[in-house]
Amino acid sequence: MSPRSDGDRRPYRGHLSVGLDVGGTKILGVLLDAEARVLGSVRLPTVTGAAGVIDTAARAVEQLVHAAGVRVSALAAVGVGIPGVVDPRTGRIEHAVNVGIHESVALGPHLAERLGGVLVHVDNDLNAAALGAAHLLDSGTGAGTGTNPRPADLAFLSLGTGLAAGLVLDGAVRRGANGTAGEIGHIPLVADGLPCACGQRGCLERYASGSALDAAWPSRTGRPAPAELFEAAAAGDPDAVRIRDEFASAVASAVRLLVLTCDVARVVIGGGVSAVGTPLLEAVRAALVDQTTGSDFLRSMDLAHRIELAPVGVPVAAIGAALLGAAAPARR
Amino acid sequence: MSPRSDGDRRPYRGHLSVGLDVGGTKILGVLLDAEARVLGSVRLPTVTGAAGVIDTAARAVEQLVHAAGVRVSALAAVGVGIPGVVDPRTGRIEHAVNVGIHESVALGPHLAERLGGVLVHVDNDLNAAALGAAHLLDSGTGAGTGTNPRPADLAFLSLGTGLAAGLVLDGAVRRGANGTAGEIGHIPLVADGLPCACGQRGCLERYASGSALDAAWPSRTGRPAPAELFEAAAAGDPDAVRIRDEFASAVASAVRLLVLTCDVARVVIGGGVSAVGTPLLEAVRAALVDQTTGSDFLRSMDLAHRIELAPVGVPVAAIGAALLGAAAPARR
Structure with missing residues (x-):
């Protein structure tokens, strides 16, 4: 070199x-x-x-x-x-x-x-x-190339132990003034809700993370709790259905928050919970459609079509x- | 030319x-x-x-x-x-x-x-x-110039008829994929709260805009409602104090949301309500300090010091x- x-x-x-x-x-x-x-x-x-x-x-x-x-x-x-x-x-x-x-x-x-x-x-x-997802997804779609290139634009929403996002805006990683951009897990979702380790109450992370699912539906077989929960919900267990839908609603709130603040073109759902795959995506899409009922404004944002799963096994x-x-x- | x-x-x-x-x-x-x-x-x-x-x-x-x-x-x-x-x-x-x-x-x-x-x-x-504020404020501080230039980075939070923000991130206007970045007024603040014209309920705009103040404290003298409200609160009127503090808390929630999502270096408060001036800034700062009580995480974000008023009369x-x-x- x-x-x-x-x-x-x-x-x-x-x-x-x-x-x-x-x-x-x-x-x-x-x-x-x-x-x-x-x-x-x-x-x-x-x-x-x-x-x-x-x-x-x-x-x-x-x-x-x-x-x-x-x-x-x-x-x-x-x-x-x-x-x-x-x-x-x-x-x-x-x-x-x-x-x-x-x-x-x-x-x-x-x-x-x-x-x-x-x-x-x-x-x-x-x-x-976020940058890796932008690279991998754009390689597949041809975005960023061709006659009308659009720079990569997405939030990588990680549903893991915690909840947080990485941002690629207009083609560049958005780190923020103090390197803490994307810390949306500590925005309150529920007034006077569950206590959070951060010292606040009702943080989004307490409702839309892998830890939240683990607490609400402890693994019974040693397999990951999210997989067990989504299978039980698909089989019709009413508690599982309720917990899944509350979880999906909280994730949908995170998506709405990201889009209404940053207007990201896409929200890529990753982290441990994303291993659930299509049933997770479908549940969050249903929750987004549910949240937009009655709101032409929100419907025009087309939230359900902005979300996708992170590439599996990559x-x-x-x-x-x-x-x-x-x-x-x-x-x- | x-x-x-x-x-x-x-x-x-x-x-x-x-x-x-x-x-x-x-x-x-x-x-x-x-x-x-x-x-x-x-x-x-x-x-x-x-x-x-x-x-x-x-x-x-x-x-x-x-x-x-x-x-x-x-x-x-x-x-x-x-x-x-x-x-x-x-x-x-x-x-x-x-x-x-x-x-x-x-x-x-x-x-x-x-x-x-x-x-x-x-x-x-x-x-x-947002771009105008970045230009005017940076002219005063020397940011963006000198030996260690930092690009302009702020949200312009407009408290007017509605509530919305303009964003300048890392020196560039952030418009978003559909031109709707900064539409934070329609993020719900209160579950099942006040109905919003957008079709949702409990939107931030219903609690933190000039219209919200007009509804909660109709002008009695023909002067702008925010000015009357803040004067009455300063004079000790208990209803005015409560309405002022609820309003300031909702504005503080908007600031927290902007910082936790985008980590903007500054939040410049503008729009009609900002004509109230220092009493508004002090009320929102007090609400931010109140919201960070008990949260080292949030305290480390230094929210109260990130806010300022838009230049007056410019x-x-x-x-x-x-x-x-x-x-x-x-x-x-």
């Missing part, structure tokens, strides 16, 4: 890059080629805590490049998506409690040092997921992290 | 431009110079309906250039901010009911023809206000419209 001047931006074309999706239980990694195609992938159990995360992340990178027969130094960049408050300019993270990091840690610089000085870009995992956030890394400035 | 090729973008530097803020009762117009300084302004009563709006707008432009001793053909552009659903690419507007336009009207092309072919850019009035939306016009592509 040719040397680059300060401030130069590296497009991913012409380079290999690695993306890592660091979660509480596993790290998913991908190696992308110049055209953002996935050349290889890896999955390692997360060792929590700062040292454990850095070590696991470094091993994931090493395994990916080794399997491809190249060296770490051949990488244009490593992108890391991690839950928590991230400063992408410094690579520093805070409050990444899911991965056992409570203090402020210079994750990017530490990982870069461990990997011999490769460029490391760290970002919030939902920013990475490491969306890892791919997005690689794209973010490859597009990051070479120096900070 | 030198001829420009298709697709060329006209910066306002080196040109005169006019901005118009078209409202239900009046049209405010400004003439800006190359440095976006206001050279002149005009105020005309709006004649409602498509023909009336086009005629009034054209007269406002003609008066501005006449007073400056130049011709319409000397203008780089005319920007128009108007309430309603606008397609800035075509200059076509719909649902501009406040100005008596119910049908779809090619406002931009009609006004351009009437003005001898000058470039006319039409946009939503809150998009214009035609923010007209200035923003001129800036939008001057930056618009020369051909569509």
Whole structure:
């Protein structure tokens, strides 16, 4: 690779890059080629805590490049998506409690040092997921290309332990002034509702997350609670039907909120609950149609047609992290 | 002026431009110079309906250039901010009911023809206000300039007949996929609350707009209801205190919603109610502090310090419209 001047931006074309999706239980990694195609992938159990995360992340990178027969130094960049408050300019993270990091840690610089000085870009995992989803979905539709290109525009709505969104607006990741854009899980949905760990009451997250489903319908067989719930509802269990419909209504409220605030072209539903698949999508669509009854205004927003499921079995956030890394400035 | 090729973008530097803020009762117009300084302004009563709006707008432009001793053909552009659903690419507007336009009207092309072919850019009035506020506030703070420039980032929260926001995110107006970004007035605040003209119930607009205040505290002296209410509350009237605090709480909910979704650096409060001034700002700040009680998470968002009032006595939306016009592509 040719040397680059300060401030130069590296497009991913012409380079290999690695993306890592660091979660509480596993790290998913991908190696992308110049055209953002996935050349290889890896999955390692997360060792929590700062040292454990850095070590696991470094091993994931090493395994990916080794399997491809190249060296770490051949990488244009490593992108890391991690839950928590991230400063992408410094690579520093805070409050990444899911991965056992409570203090402020210079994750990017530490990982870069461990990997011999490769460029490391760290970002919030939902920013990475949103960009990854935009890339994967646009590859399928031809959006962003052709005679009338429209930049990618979507919210990645993650229904996992919590509820939050990543935003790609007019083609760019929207991080926000303090890096907290998309924290919609802590907007109250129910006045004086369930207490939330954030200190407020009635937060959307208490009604529309995987945790909310786990609490309302504890798994009876050891399989994921959302799958059990949606099957029981489909079989006609009245409690399951009620819980499913209340959940779908809360998710629909999150979708309405995202569209009425940002007018995103699409809302891509991801996170653990999205593994339910089509029955989830249908339930949320039904709730959206129900919420628009009697409102021509809301009907004109066409909410039910803006939602879709994240691609199944594809490491969306890892791919997005690689794209973010490859597009990051070479120096900070 | 030198001829420009298709697709060329006209910066306002080196040109005169006019901005118009078209409202239900009046049209405010400004003439800006190359440095976006206001050279002149005009105020005309709006004649409602498509023909009336086009005629009034054209007269406002003609008066501005006449007073400056130049011709319409000397203008780089005319920007128009108007309430309603606008397609800035075509200059076509719909649902501009406040100005008596119910049908779809090619406002931009009609006004351009009437003005001898000058470039006319039409946009939503809150998009214009948001850009105007960003320009005016940044001129005062030095943001966007100097060694560590940060692009303008704010929501312009308009408390008028309705409640809605205009967004400038990372330096660019966020219009959204369908031109409806910022329509937060129709996000429900109260379950099964007051019926809204949009067909839903409990919409934020029913609790946090000028109309909501007019209904809760009808003017007794003919002065604007918000001014009377805030004075009565300051004098200790218990009903006025309750209505003021409920209103401020609803506005605070709108601020929280904007920050948790978009993480805007600032929320600028404008619209008719903002004429109340400091007492309004203090009431909303108190409500924000009250809402963050017990939530370290929300306290870390520093909501109370993100809000400010729109500049008083300055035609923010007209200035923003001129800036939008001057930056618009020369051909569509």
